[in-house]
Amino acid sequence: MKIQSSVLVHLGFGKYVRSDQVTAVVPIEEDRGPGRRTFVYLEGDDDPIIASRAEDTIVRDLVQEPREVTQARQQQEILQDLLVDLNNVNSTVRRISRDEGSLDLDLLERRIRQVLEK
Numbered sequence: 268m269k270i271q272s273s274v275l276v277h278l279g280f281g282k283y284v285r286s287d288q289v290t291a292v293v294p295i296e297e298d299r300g301p302g303r304r305t306f307v308y309l310e311g312d313d314d315p316i317i318a319s320r321a322e323d324t325i326v327r328d329l330v331q332e333p334r335e336v337t338q339a340r341q342q343q344e345i346l347q348d349l350l351v352d353l354n355n356v357n358s359t360v361r362r363i364s365r366d367e368g369s370l371d372l373d374l375l376e377r378r379i380r381q382v383l384e385k
Contacts, residue, residue: 276289280319292322292325356372
């Protein structure tokens, strides 16, 4: 797991911390309750912040990839799958789709390759 740098992590009740400043996440054992679920220790601070969210939720947010990265990866995977499927289309079907349906699978395949190379 890798902590994402400079991402704000919500601790609950309007509290946020930078992900790369968190040094420890410890569940509260005694006097745990609403608004008191987790101690979050920050770099350079001796006293923890009391978070109202559970420790596993905070840790998940600390190591989660930003949404844009996840979406970009999913889009690339879809394009790669499509490229594999296009490679299986024979020349007769390609010709028919181009001439009868105005869908140029060769052009589509080239454009997908260009996008994936970037």
